[in-house]
Amino acid sequence: GDGKGRIDFEHVSFSYEGGHGESVLKDITFSCLPGETVGIIGSTGSGKSSLVGLIPRFYDATKGTVRVDGVDVREVDPKLLREKMAIVPQKTVLFTGTVKENIRWGKDEATDEEMELAARMAQAHDFIERTPDGYQARVGQGGINFSGGQKQRLSIARALVRKPEILILDDSTSAVDVATETKIKEALREYAQGLTCLLIAQRITSVMDADKIVVLDQGELVGIGTHESLLKDCRVYQEIFQS
Ligand code: GTP
Missing domain, CATH: 3.40.50.300 (P-loop containing nucleotide triphosphate hydrolases)
Structure with a gap:
């Protein structure tokens, strides 16, 4: 559709300057369609915050392309880019x-x-x-x-x-109880239709009803799909579920 708030990661790799050259993100490809809620899960240090930081250009990809509404973020005025989105940081x-x-x-x-x-x-x-x-x-x-x-x-x-067209929640409900978190998500579905939402979380319950969930492990995308499909196919997701 021509809805706003689409995000595409195309073969994105990233390492921090002065980070000893090690790749924090390795060849990540996936899309968030307009209006989708996409969960991002993975153990600490797996690259979740770094991944979403590429969208408002807190950092730029070392390789590959990040697109918002079809346009390479490096070709957009950062101010205009950031006006489309709201980010709730971890702290x-x-x-x-x-x-x-x-x-x-x-x-x-x-x-x-x-x-x-x-x-x-x-x-x-x-x-x-x-x-x-x-x-x-x-x-x-x-x-x-x-x-x-x-x-x-x-x-x-x-x-x-x-x-915003795009809402990024970086572990922003970690101190909110599950029942209240569910109410927040229900309210977003009801009042903020068309909003693209990226939801970083540690708890499976935070992301299990997302349209799709991206599973990161040491900078690699090791699974993408619904809760049910990942429970069947993704070992890392199963491990998080059981922990
Ligand atoms: P949690 O927030 O702990 O759940 O981790 P995360 O999955 O969000 O990972 P994050 O993207 O924060 O970190 C991925 C890797 O990048 C880790 O090895 C971090 O140590 C490293 N890293 C994060 N921020 C920086 C930074 O500003 N500079 C450098 N050099 N490394 C960083």
């Missing part, structure tokens, strides 16, 4: 200010309604409303007055308020 970054300012960060023109919808999708609205000052509550330095899972949900709300 959430909240600043001293109100909850509202934190959610609207980078998208100051967002209305209160847009902000609240983003918070609802991220399953943050209810706990925000339970605090005495609601959206005007102060977030302490580094978000100290919120739990790890609450901070992650505020970060997801911040990403959603930007209405």
